[in-house]
Amino acid sequence: MSKVDLAQFHKAFFEESLDGLDAMEAALLALDEGSDDPELVHTVFRAAHSIKGGAATFGFSDVAAFTHVAESLLDEVRSGRRPMDKAIVELLLRSGDTVRDMLARSMNGEPVATPESQDLLAALSAMVSGGTAVPVAAVAKAAAADDVEGWDIVFRPFDYLLKTGNDPARMFRELEALGPLSVTCDAGKLPALDTMDAETAYLAWTLHLAAPAKKSAVEGVFDWVDGDCELSIVPRVAVKAEPAPVAVAVAAPGAAPRTTRESAANSESSSVRVGIEKIDTLINLVGELIITQSMLTQFADGVDASQLELLRHGLAQLTRHSRELQESVMSIRMLPISTVFNRFPRLVRDLAQKLDKKVNLDLRGETTELDKTVLEKIGDPLVHLVRNAIDHGLETPAKRSASGKSEVGTLRLEAFHRGGSIVVQVGDDGAGLNRDAIVAKAIQRGIIASGEGMSDDAVAELIFEAGFSTAAATTDLSGRGVGMDVVRRNVMDLGGAVAISSVQGKGTTFTITLPLTLAIIDGLTAAVGSETYIVPLVSIVESVQLKPDMMRSVAGGGELFRFRDAYLPVVRLHDVFGCEGRRRAINEGIVIVVEGEGTRIGLFVDELIGQQQAVVKSLEANYRRVNGISGATILPDGSVALITDVTGLVRMQTRRRAA
Amino acid sequence: MNQPASSAIASETEAAVAAQYLTVNLADEEYGVDILAVREIRGWTPVTRIPQTPHYVLGVLNMRGAIVPVLDLRLRFGLIREEYTATTVTVIVTVAGRNFGVVVDAVSDVVEVAPSEIRPVPDMGTAVETEYLKGLTSVGERMVLLLDVDKLLQPQDAQMLEAALPSVSDVKAVA
Numbered sequence: 001m002s003k004v005d006l007a008q009f010h011k012a013f014f015e016e017s018l019d020g021l022d023a024m025e026a027a028l029l030a031l032d033e034g035s036d037d038p039e040l041v042h043t044v045f046r047a048a049h050s051i052k053g054g055a056a057t058f059g060f061s062d063v064a065a066f067t068h069v070a071e072s073l074l075d076e077v078r079s080g081r082r083p084m085d086k087a088i089v090e091l092l093l094r095s096g097d098t099v100r101d102m103l104a105r106s107m108n109g110e111p112v113a114t115p116e117s118q119d120l121l122a123a124l125s126a127m128v129s130g131g132t133a134v135p136v137a138a139v140a141k142a143a144a145a146d147d148v149e150g151w152d153i154v155f156r157p158f159d160y161l162l163k164t165g166n167d168p169a170r171m172f173r174e175l176e177a178l179g180p181l182s183v184t185c186d187a188g189k190l191p192a193l194d195t196m197d198a199e200t201a202y203l204a205w206t207l208h209l210a211a212p213a214k215k216s217a218v219e220g221v222f223d224w225v226d227g228d229c230e231l232s233i234v235p236r237v238a239v240k241a242e243p244a245p246v247a248v249a250v251a252a253p254g255a256a257p258r259t260t261r262e263s264a265a266n267s268e269s270s271s272v273r274v275g276i277e278k279i280d281t282l283i284n285l286v287g288e289l290i291i292t293q294s295m296l297t298q299f300a301d302g303v304d305a306s307q308l309e310l311l312r313h314g315l316a317q318l319t320r321h322s323r324e325l326q327e328s329v330m331s332i333r334m335l336p337i338s339t340v341f342n343r344f345p346r347l348v349r350d351l352a353q354k355l356d357k358k359v360n361l362d363l364r365g366e367t368t369e370l371d372k373t374v375l376e377k378i379g380d381p382l383v384h385l386v387r388n389a390i391d392h393g394l395e396t397p398a399k400r401s402a403s404g405k406s407e408v409g410t411l412r413l414e415a416f417h418r419g420g421s422i423v424v425q426v427g428d429d430g431a432g433l434n435r436d437a438i439v440a441k442a443i444q445r446g447i448i449a450s451g452e453g454m455s456d457d458a459v460a461e462l463i464f465e466a467g468f469s470t471a472a473a474t475t476d477l478s479g480r481g482v483g484m485d486v487v488r489r490n491v492m493d494l495g496g497a498v499a500i501s502s503v504q505g506k507g508t509t510f511t512i513t514l515p516l517t518l519a520i521i522d523g524l525t526a527a528v529g530s531e532t533y534i535v536p537l538v539s540i541v542e543s544v545q546l547k548p549d550m551m552r553s554v555a556g557g558g559e560l561f562r563f564r565d566a567y568l569p570v571v572r573l574h575d576v577f578g579c580e581g582r583r584r585a586i587n588e589g590i591v592i593v594v595e596g597e598g599t600r601i602g603l604f605v606d607e608l609i610g611q612q613q614a615v616v617k618s619l620e621a622n623y624r625r626v627n628g629i630s631g632a633t634i635l636p637d638g639s640v641a642l643i644t645d646v647t648g649l650v651r652m653q654t655r656r657r658a659a
Numbered sequence: 660m661n662q663p664a665s666s667a668i669a670s671e672t673e674a675a676v677a678a679q680y681l682t683v684n685l686a687d688e689e690y691g692v693d694i695l696a697v698r699e700i701r702g703w704t705p706v707t708r709i710p711q712t713p714h715y716v717l718g719v720l721n722m723r724g725a726i727v728p729v730l731d732l733r734l735r736f737g738l739i740r741e742e743y744t745a746t747t748v749t750v751i752v753t754v755a756g757r758n759f760g761v762v763v764d765a766v767s768d769v770v771e772v773a774p775s776e777i778r779p780v781p782d783m784g785t786a787v788e789t790e791y792l793k794g795l796t797s798v799g800e801r802m803v804l805l806l807d808v809d810k811l812l813q814p815q816d817a818q819m820l821e822a823a824l825p826s827v828s829d830v831k832a833v834a
Contacts (some may be wrong), residue, residue, distance in 0.1 A: 531708060577710040619709070622758045623719065623728040626709055632719060632726045640707040640721045 013054045014107055020047035021096050021103075022342065028096070032089045041084060042093065045074040051099060053469060057149060062112040063102045070095045080653045091127065093346070094120055123394065149236055150179070150211060151218050156186075156204040156230035163199055165223050172207070174221045174553060179211020189473040208236070251613065274332050282332070285325040292318045330520065333373070333488065337415045337424070338366035340379045344413060349452045351390045358397050358408040359390060365415040370422050373518055374494050380572055381487040381498075382499040383511050385426040386411065388484075393430035393508050403505065405429070419497075421538055422516060427509035435459050441468065460500045461598065464488045492597075492647060494518065495536075495630075499598065513538075523614045523633075523643065525607040526592065528573045532641040533605070534614050534633060539646040541593040541600060543608060546586050561586075563593055571653055573644075574606040576628055582606050596647035599654065603644070612636075614643060628652060669798065677773040682803055683750060686738050690763075691770065691796070691805040696752045698722075700766055703747040720760060722751060729760035730812060736791070749826050770798045777805060790829040 024047040027040040048071040055063035070092060076082040085190040098120050102112045153175075157168065175181050186204040190196070201486045204390055209218065215235070222231055296314045341363050352359040370378070394409035401407055407484075412427040437453030442462045451459065462468065463484045489497050515521065515538065523534035525541075544563070552567060560567040570591060574581030583589040583606045591602040614633035619626060619642075630645035681692030681700075699722075706718035706729050715734035719726050729749055733740055741747075746765040751758055778792040793805040 415755045577708075579708055579710075617724070619719065619726055622726060625707075626711055628710060632707070634721050634724065638721055639717050640726055641707075642707065642709065 012145040017051045020051050021100050023047050025096050028089050028093050041078050060106050060138040072128045152234045154232045157201040159200045160203040161228050171221050178213040180206045282328045290322045333371050334369040335582045337368045341366050349536045360408050360410050362412040368415040381490045384487050389428040393428040395431050424512045429507040432504040521614050525609040527607050528605050531579050534641050534643045539594045541595050543592045568600050568602050570602045570604050594646045596650035601653050670757045677771045680770050682767045684765045684767050685763050689803045696808045698751040698753045701749050703743045727758045731762045752808050759812050771795045
């Protein structure tokens, strides 16, 4: 039997441990806010214990040793010998970070111990009361059952053992079946050959079984010799030198259930954990689909006119089931936004502490679901916005009191559905944008010539310009030159948009609008000449038919039309895309008013065909990026239609005007 | 023969194993396409035009759910475009993991050509710029020009792509 390859379990261990750390952090933050729920301490303890056990099993002794000390400290709190105070929470939070770091290093096969981890270990050890070295046995006991990496067996048969019909060699073979076995024979009692009795057992053995076999399995081998020998079976635990003192043997072995799994949905990984009800829905739908399909197959064998109605019915059913199936499959990719929001309590706490500000984080709509791809990419922009809000937005407590506000600032993170999109808002009740500072900066950077006559919204938009940062001094929190332009670009890459609204003295709110999914869009199909283009529904404001007298032309050949209170430029799609439009006169075609980056333009097309869901296909996979086109889709007749990139068209229009 | 299409040249030097070429007709000449690069052959169907492309890129078509660009070999070689007929076909080739379609007048044959039978292209009066050719060979009485498929969509397009890219990032930076 080959040696069990533990490496195959490493990934599961890392994922589980990261889950555990997340749970630990969440509980610690709750404790930090003054909660005295004893269950929280237990949660933290269990997480630490599970990580220790796993680390010991898989031979990450540094991690095991570190978590062991943290666990000892926790045990003191748990048993009421020490109150949970801010210092401990802080220390444990930092320990969590260190363990995360250690795990990451282990995962990459780098050396695990760092100066920081050593310092922290010392701090933890100092905090744990008592001073005696930890008895290894205690650890062994604590770790038993789930942390065993092997067994040390001393087998010393009484001299009559062989006469009972037992054969040690056979027993060793049985042991070997449990894992790699090393055997040392003690032949000290072996007499001289002439006095030796062939049926007397003289030998004794020390065995080491290097496999985490069950205790019962190991003991089972010796069942038949029970009472006929001296036998000691001791588990070997991976935790080696335990630098930390511990007052009491830690937790009963069985009492370490991996309850950290409760937080399973909170972890980010390449796998998607899906709710069972979603799978069930899918299974049902596939079942229905099969039924409809076989129904249609039967009819295909002998269709005559009278059965046509049934065929139509079957087809309608098939269509409906397929659509539902598609929606269900898509929903599997959806995860609650809490997976992203969860990192903020910690971030906000640390930032607030660093900056001496008081911040109350208000998280709302955490169950709002988003496509996994979108979720993964929205994290960084959100972190940036939150950092900005705390660093630049919220004032110091003193300043806040001076302006008659509560000392504690509020940072609100909210997610909700609106139409076919997800809206994520980051709002603070801070000082709001400083119009004068922004204008001055923009002038200094050469972005604008003067702020005269600019609306507040237009000024606010300036912070999205590349290289813009109003922070007087560069702090390590924000203002590293990676600015709001990156946030906007990231969001736009996801097919979303960022808007800002700010009231001086009242606060700033960023509103990010994101598509539910990147894979399917709702689009309006429009004909231009012989071509069909798809305009994403999210960016459409309205479609209008213009009369010639609503048009104005401007110098340089641009066309404007009056839309509500504004004049918007007309972009003739047949010109931009270089195809033959059938309609030339403005009153013959249709103008679709679209909005991108807060700018509206009118797209002139021949006619509107209809609305449809489009599965987005990449043009770049086989070709390359094309300006004004965001992708392609396949129409019901099998032909290809291009999807217009509204933001791209708006930019092309703005550039053309600037040129 | 297990060489990937893109390393067809390597296969020539490696051993004197005959390679198979799909021959296609184009303006009274016969061209050979390494058969390992050929993904499928389909009758001409209209494609969807794409803006801002060189004139020889006709557009894109739907190949079982993938969007594949199609170029007209006549236009690529600077020949006069012919009306598409019943024999006009789109040969879909795969080069370096990317697919594209090549529209030719007709497909003709599959021929086996040993590396030793491939001769360099003399700088002569073929209608085609020699940079797209790997060499030429004769099959019986016919002369077959072996196409270097890798270069059909590649070099000029790569340049164009490079030229286009800064402008794309410009646009982003302005945002």
